[in-house]
Each structure stands twice: as C-alpha cells, then as structure tokens.
Amino acid sequence: MxxxxxxxxxxxxxxxxxxxxxRLAEGPTRVLFISSPGIDPAPYGVNSAVAAxxxxxxxxxxVNNKPADAIRAVADLMGFDLEEWESTGQLRxxxxxxxxxxxxxxxxxxxxxxxxxxxxxESICDLTSEGNVVIFDSLSSYIDMCEGGETDGMERxxxxxxxxxEEHHFVGLFSTWGYEPKNIQTIREAFDxxxxxxxxxxxxxxxxxxxxxxxxxxxxxxxxVPIKVMQPGGVRVFFPKILVTGPFHSxxxxxxxxxxxxxVSVDRLGTTIAMDHGYLDYKGFAADIFGTPxxxxxxxxxxxxxxxxxxxxxxxxxxxxxxxxxxxxxxQLTKGYALPLVVAANFSDLEESLTPDQVRDGLGLQSNVPVxxxxxxxxxxxxxxLEMIFELLMSEEGLTLGDGEKEDNDEED
Amino acid sequence: MRKIxxxxxxxxxTVHRHRTGIEGLDDLxxxxxxxxxxxxxxxxxxxGRGTLARQYFYQGLKEDNASIxxxxxxxxEDIVTLMEEKKWTLDAYTEHYVFIDAYSPQSDPSLKxxxxxxxxxxxxxxxxxxxxxxxxxxxxxxRGVLNQRVVFDSIxxxxxxxxxxxxxxxxxxxxxxxxxxxxSSMFMIExxxxxxxxxxxxxxxxxxxxxxKPDEGIVQVTQPGxxxxxxAFRVGDTGCIVVPExxx
Ligand SMILES: Nc1nc2c(ncn2[C@@H]2O[C@H](COP(=O)(O)OP(=O)(O)OP(=O)(O)O)[C@@H](O)[C@H]2O)c(=O)[nH]1
Ligand SMILES: [Mg+2]
Numbered sequence: 001m002x003x004x005x006x007x008x009x010x011x012x013x014x015x016x017x018x019x020x021x022x023r024l025a026e027g028p029t030r031v032l033f034i035s036s037p038g039i040d041p042a043p044y045g046v047n048s049a050v051a052a053x054x055x056x057x058x059x060x061x062x063v064n065n066k067p068a069d070a071i072r073a074v075a076d077l078m079g080f081d082l083e084e085w086e087s088t089g090q091l092r093x094x095x096x097x098x099x100x101x102x103x104x105x106x107x108x109x110x111x112x113x114x115x116x117x118x119x120x121x122e123s124i125c126d127l128t129s130e131g132n133v134v135i136f137d138s139l140s141s142y143i144d145m146c147e148g149g150e151t152d153g154m155e156r157x158x159x160x161x162x163x164x165x166e167e168h169h170f171v172g173l174f175s176t177w178g179y180e181p182k183n184i185q186t187i188r189e190a191f192d193x194x195x196x197x198x199x200x201x202x203x204x205x206x207x208x209x210x211x212x213x214x215x216x217x218x219x220x221x222x223x224x225v226p227i228k229v230m231q232p233g234g235v236r237v238f239f240p241k242i243l244v245t246g247p248f249h250s251x252x253x254x255x256x257x258x259x260x261x262x263x264v265s266v267d268r269l270g271t272t273i274a275m276d277h278g279y280l281d282y283k284g285f286a287a288d289i290f291g292t293p294x295x296x297x298x299x300x301x302x303x304x305x306x307x308x309x310x311x312x313x314x315x316x317x318x319x320x321x322x323x324x325x326x327x328x329x330x331x332q333l334t335k336g337y338a339l340p341l342v343v344a345a346n347f348s349d350l351e352e353s354l355t356p357d358q359v360r361d362g363l364g365l366q367s368n369v370p371v372x373x374x375x376x377x378x379x380x381x382x383x384x385x386l387e388m389i390f391e392l393l394m395s396e397e398g399l400t401l402g403d404g405e406k407e408d409n410d411e412e413d
Numbered sequence: 414m415r416k417i418x419x420x421x422x423x424x425x426x427t428v429h430r431h432r433t434g435i436e437g438l439d440d441l442x443x444x445x446x447x448x449x450x451x452x453x454x455x456x457x458x459x460x461g462r463g464t465l466a467r468q469y470f471y472q473g474l475k476e477d478n479a480s481i482x483x484x485x486x487x488x489x490e491d492i493v494t495l496m497e498e499k500k501w502t503l504d505a506y507t508e509h510y511v512f513i514d515a516y517s518p519q520s521d522p523s524l525k526x527x528x529x530x531x532x533x534x535x536x537x538x539x540x541x542x543x544x545x546x547x548x549x550x551x552x553x554x555x556r557g558v559l560n561q562r563v564v565f566d567s568i569x570x571x572x573x574x575x576x577x578x579x580x581x582x583x584x585x586x587x588x589x590x591x592x593x594x595x596x597s598s599m600f601m602i603e604x605x606x607x608x609x610x611x612x613x614x615x616x617x618x619x620x621x622x623x624x625x626k627p628d629e630g631i632v633q634v635t636q637p638g639x640x641x642x643x644x645a646f647r648v649g650d651t652g653c654i655v656v657p658e659x660x661x
Contacts, residue, residue, distance in 0.1 A: 037586045038547055040540040066541070069522035070534035097535065101574070103519075141537055144579030153576075175540050177582040 011133060011169040013044075014051025016237050016284025017225055017394070018195065021215045028131070029216075031171045032191035034184075039197045039208060041173040045137045046075045047235040048171045053085050057169070058132040060124055064096040064114060065141035068107050079232025092127050096120070100145060115147075117156045121163045130167045136160075139174040139187065154183050161190050192217045197227070207240065228286060236286035239310050239393060244276065245302075245330050246315035247323040248294035251346040252276065254376030255315050256291040259386055263289070271295060275305060282386050292334070296326075299333060306334035311341070311389055311396075316363070318345040318353035318373070324362045340392035341369055344385055348373035431562055431597040434472030435465065437655030441634040441642040442621065446597035448560065451588045451618060454599045456625030461648040464499070465625070466564045466599050467492065468652045471501040474509050479553035479561040481596075483513040483546060485536045485570035489529075492566075499652055503529075509558075513545045515570075537574040539583050546587065550594040563591065567601035568615070577611035584618050599623070 011029045012019040022029060031048070035041040049059045063071050071093055075082045085091035096114040098105035109127060113119050128134055136142075139157060146153030164170050174187060188194050194213040212223035228238035244252050253265045253276045260278025267273065276291030292298070292305050306312075312334060316327050331337055345359040354362065356371035365371075370388045374381030430445030439445050446452055446469075456462035473480035484492055489512040493503060503510060508528060515533040518524055524532045531545045546563065553561050565587075571580050584600070591598050600619075604612045616622065622635040625646060632646035632655055644657040 035540070037540065037543055038590075040544045042538075042540070065537040065539075066535035067519070067522055070518075070538070073522065073534070097537070138540070141539070141575075144539070144575045144582070145537065147576060149576055149578045177539065177579070178585055179582070 012051045013048045029169045030191045031193040034174045035197035043229040045135045045173050052133045059091045060128040061135045062094045068093040068095040077231045078234045133169040135171045137173045139172045239287040241309045242287045242311045243309035244291040244313045247326040250315045250317045251376040252291045252315045258379040258382040302333045312336035315344045321362045342388045343371040344374040346374045349375045433469045435653045437657045440657050448595040449592040450620040452599045453619040453622045454601045460625040460627040473562045474506040479558040480510045481563045483565045485515045489514045561596045563598040565600040
C-alpha cells in the first residue's frame with residue numbers, strides 16, 4: 001500500500017542529468033547508491049540530503065557505521081553547513097552507531113537498540129513524516145554488523161527497507177563488499193533508481209563514474225557519466241579536461257577566463273608560455289579547462305598538452321581568416337577533429353569580423369560543428385559556449401541534456 | 414608467459430623482499446616479506462607483537478620504502494612515543510610515512526588530516542577506512558615510491574564492530590589491493606579474543622603467518638608450501654631479537 005502519494009513532494013539527489021530524469025517521478029522515490037569498495041558513498045548521501053533540504057523536504061539521515069559528527073564533517077568538506085537545517089529540525093541525524101557500540105552519545109536523535117528492527121523502523125517513522133526523506137548510511141554496514149551474518153542481516157535489512165519505502169523517499173548507500181550475488185540482486189530490486197559508483201583505476205589516478213542502471217524503474221542503457229565530489233561544492237558531473245586551443249593571440253586565455261569559475265594563466269609579455277588553467281562549475285557540471293599556447297614554437301608539446309582531453313574549444317580571431325590554416329593545424333595536433341568540438345569566433349565585436357557560417361567555411365569544418373560568436377574580453381558568448389560543449393559531451397556519452405530547461409513534458413504512460 | 418619455477422626458493426639476494434629489520438626473523442622469512450604479501454602477525458598482547466610491527470614499519474623508512482600504520486586502538490602519539498623509546502624517530506622521514514588513525518576521532522571528532530595522519534571516524538566505516546589505506550598507497554606510488562608496507566593494528570578491533578563474515582570480506586578486498594600495489598603487510602590479530610572458527614577463515618587469506626608464543630619464548634613462521642620455521646624470540650633494548658632454530 002502506498003498512501004499519500006499525491007502529497008509526496010518531488011525529490012532530487014542533486015546530481016545533474018540524474019535529477020532531470022527523476023523529475024517525472026510520482027510518489028516516493030527509492031534511490032540506491034551502490035558503490036565499489038574503494039569509493040566512499042557517504043558524500044552521495046550528504047549530497048542527496050542537501051538537495052532535498054534545499055527543496056524544502058525534511059530529511060532523516062540514519063548513520064550506523066560512524067559517529068553522527070562524521071556526517072557533519074563530510075558535509076563540511078563539501079562546503080555544506082548542516083547546522084541551520086538541524087537547528088530548525090528540518091534535518092535530523094539519527095545516531096544508530098553509539099547504541100550499537102554501547103558508547104555514550106550527546107546526539108539528540110539516538111537509537112538505543114539498533115539491532116531491534118522494529119524499533120528502528122518505528123523511530124525513523126516517528127521522526128519522518130510521510131512524503132519526506134530517509135537516508136540510510138549504510139546498508140552494507142548494517143549487514144556487516146549483524147551478528148547473525150549475511151543471511152540474517154539481509155533478511156532484517158529488507159524488512160527495514162520495505163517498511164520505510166512505502167511512505168518516504170528513501171536513499172540507501174551500499175558498498176559491494178563481496179556479498180552473495182543473489183543478495184546484491186535482491187537489494188537492487190528493492191529500488192526504482194539504482195546509481196552505481198565505479199572507479200576507473202589507472203595505477204595512481206582514480207576517477208569515478210556514475211552508471212545509472214535504472215531510473216524510476218526504467219532501465220537506462222549506456223548512462224555513464226564521470227563524476228566527482230568537489231570539496232567544496234558537492235557532487236558534480238565532472239569532465240577532467242576540456243582543451244582550449246587556437247592560433248596566436250586569438251583570445252584563448254581570455255576565453256579560459258571567461259568560461260571558468262576560477263582560472264590562472266602563465267603569461268609573459270602578453271602571450272601564454274605554459275598552460276592556462278581554469279576550473280569551471282556550471283549548472284551541476286564541473287570541468288578542468290586547459291588553454292594551450294598559440295605560438296608555433298610550442299607545437300612540439302601541443303600533442304602532449306592535449307592528452308586525455310575530452311572536448312576542444314577552438315578559438316579563432318574572426319577578423320583574421322589568414323590564421324585559419326594555422327587553426328586547422330592546431331586541431332590536427334590536438335586531435336580536435338575526433339573530439340566534441342566547438343568553435344569560438346572571437347573578436348566578434350570588431351566590424352570586420354566574419355559571420356559564424358563564414359568562419360565554419362573558412363576552417364573547412366562540417367556544417368554540424370557549432371560556431372559561436374564571442375567577445376572573450378567581455379565574457380559575451382561564454383554561456384553559449386558552455387551550453388554547447390556540455391550538450392556535445394552528453395551526446396558523446398549517448399545522453400541528452402534533460403528537458404528541464406526546455407518545455408516538453410510529454411509523458412508516454 | 415609464466416615460467417614454472419622448479420627451484421625450491423630463490424636465495425634472498427635475487428628476490429627483493431621487505432626486510433623486517435629483525436635479522437633472525439628475516440632469515441626465517443627467506444629474506445623478508447614478499448612484495449604483495451598479506452602477513453598475519455599473531456600473538457597475545459604483551460608478547461612483543463607491537464614492537465615487532467613497529468620495527469617492521471621503521472625498517473621500511475630506513476630502506477626508503479613508504480610505511481603506512483593503521484591504528485584502531487591507540488592514539489597515533491602513543492605509537493610514536495613507543496617508537497621513540499627504541500630510538501626509532503620519525504623526524505627525518507616526513508612524507509615517507511602516514512598514520513591512519515581510526516581511534517583518536519572517537520574522543521575528538523574535530524581532528525583534521527595532516528601530512529602525517531589521516532583520520533577515519535570509525536573502524537566500522539569500511540569504505541572510509543579502505544579509502545584511506547588505498548589512497549595512501551596510491552599517493553606513494555604517484556611519488557615514485559615502489560616499495561611500501563602496511564601495518565594494520567589490529568583486526569581485533571574490527572572484529573569487535575563487525576561480524577567475522579564482514580571482516581573476511583573487508584580483508585579480501587584489502588588483500589587484493591595490497592597485491593595490486595605490491596605492498597607488504599602485517600595485520601595484527603590476537604586469536605584468543607575470538608572464536609576459533611572465525612579466526613580460521615581469516616587465516617586462509619594470509620600469505621605468511623608470523624606467530625608469537627610468549628609461553629615458549631618463540632616465534633613461528635608459516636608460509637604455504639614451505640616448512641614451518643621457528644626461532645627464539647625476545648624484545649631487547651633496540652628491538653626484537655630472533656635466533657632461528659636450524660631447519661630440520
Ligand atoms: N576587442 C577584443 N579584444 C580581445 C578579444 N579577446 C581577446 N582580446 C584581446 O586580445 C589580446 C590577446 O588575448 P589573449 O586572450 O591573451 O589571447 P591568447 O590566444 O591567449 O594569446 P596567446 O597566448 O599569445 O596565443 C588581449 O589583449 C585581449 O585583451 C575580443 O573578443 N575582442
Ligand atoms: Mg594565451
């Protein structure tokens with residue numbers, strides 16, 4: 001039985017692209033973050049909590065494997081101050097740890113007998129009114145801490161999850177510590193939305209990907225986005241390297257500055273002699289931006305600077321078609337033709353500047369390559385550049401940006 | 414192609430091993446711990462197992478390895494003090510070692526990470542704990558330090574928080590990581606504190622077992638496929654002293 005479905009507020013997890021799909025959900029949302037052991041899922045729980053709090057929902061955050069303060073510390077690193085929400089009672093952190101460990105606790109909300117399944121369900125329901133949010137951190141520790149072992153732990157856990165999912169939005173955090181595959185499957189099936197957090201481990205660089213296995217009960221094939229917990233900032237869909245390149249003095253450093261939230265440039269006598277670097281945080285997306293030098297004497301390292309770029313912004317001076325052959329060479333050197341590519345037709349404030357179509361033709365690019373007129377020094381065109389680059393990156397991943405900003409909510413069921 | 418090794422065991426000089434710094438024990442170990450080995454260090458408290466673990470940790474620093482010390486039941490400062498008593502001072506080795514302290518935050522949750530110490534708020538938080546260990550190994554490797562070692566002090570505490578099955582899963586994961594990074598390791602455990610059945614499953618994960626038997630004053634080394642070795646064991650002023658018994 002699901003009661004109060006009509007009154008349930010919409011719930012989001014605070015992750016771009018996932019939220020855009022969750023918006024159509026009706027009724028309680030059941031979200032599982034299922035992570036490889038190397039990834040700490042707690043920031044994803046905190047991120048969901050904060051997203052819900054910002055939407056005006058009440059949140060109960062149950063923590064069973066560490067002191068409640070540890071959650072506050074995680075939030076703090078992410079740049080969130082939970083205190084205000086806690087003081088108004090909109091957020092309650094439910095300490096299910098100290099009772100288990102039999103250690104004292106000053107927490108306002110404490111579960112004295114966490115092993116008692118019914119008591120746990122009851123006290124969560126007492127704290128959390130219908131239609132609000134329960135975050136359970138962590139499901140795997142719950143199993144691990146069950147004296148009866150995995151089978152007993154699973155049975156108890158499913159009882160808790162089942163009861164709470166009826167009337168609440170429910171977010172579960174689960175690390176896959178080599179449990180029985182059938183148990184992992186059972187947990188997956190108890191949730192409508194399953195978001196897997198997976199590392200890509202080269203020997204030293206660890207990146208994270210979020211793979212949506214299903215969203216609102218719908219299997220979503222090929223939904224994989226790179227993701228990162230920003231400290232501060234929270235969870236972002238993250239692109240490790242967007243390259244900004246183009247001929248000498250076309251305005252690359254200015255573009256990097258215009259699109260970045262923060263940036264540094266290594267210039268000498270007005271020209272870039274190392275890389276420009278920017279960090280960009282835009283509507284739930286984040287990226288590191290790297291700008292190359294434009295002078296030809298840097299060509300030997302250009303290829304190396306472009307390594308592992310996921311997208312390229314080519315900046316040209318739209319008043320100087322004689323530099324376009326040079327721009328094409330740079331695209332070749334940086335493998336820009338093979339990547340999502342957007343052209344910034346810069347200096348568009350000057351009268352003699354060419355139109356976007358003329359620039360595209362002049363560069364010999366295909367008609368589907370977007371060309372955006374920009375005035376880098378004034379930041380104009382920066383937002384269009386960003387929209388375009390993220391749209392391309394998403395379609396590259398086989399994804400489309402959600403319809404959140406556009407107006408087409410045609411549901412099919 | 415993997416070659417099949419017909420030789421019983423290569424002499425110590427040809428295989429680089431992580432020495433414990435305890436001469437007699439290194440002999441029993443055919444030169445030291447193999448890179449990638451999960452070692453179990455078994456013994457009751459007061460048996461000298463702490464000294465042995467700290468000596469192994471410190472030997473790593475002397476040999477330009479990176480050393481990681483996970484503490485679950487002592488303050489980092491106390492371990493450092495115990496090392497200083499043996500003149501094993503850390504000053505010269507900053508950035509070569511890190512403590513992962515899952516104990517101190519219980520009394521002071523506001524502790525912030527430093528170059529020397531990473532804090533984990535609870536041993537039961539396996540995700541954070543493994544993350545701290547693995548990221549430390551990863552940082553060492555990124556700095557170009559290929560030889561590293563891990564002391565885990567101790568599994569006993571973890572077994573207090575989490576079921577034996579849970580600990581087994583946790584150790585299996587860490588074991589794979591330790592192999593991946595080719596670190597050596599010593600995980601401390603006191604079997605008498607736990608049910609025998611629980612401990613036995615954990616033993617299956619070990620590549621080498623170093624067991625202290627204070628009643629008999631000996632240390633015993635067990636490695637799969639090799640004969641058990643024993644030696645006389647005691648703790649002296651400058652560290653552990655082991656006198657191997659001849660192979661019989
Ligand atoms: N009027 C106008 N000036 C611009 C525009 N973009 C950049 N500039 C100016 O052009 C000059 C070069 O800009 P940069 O951003 O340094 O160009 P760059 O491509 O990084 O230059 P290099 O690193 O030397 O290759 C600076 O003086 C900028 O202020 C623009 O859109 N309009
Ligand atoms: Mg520049």
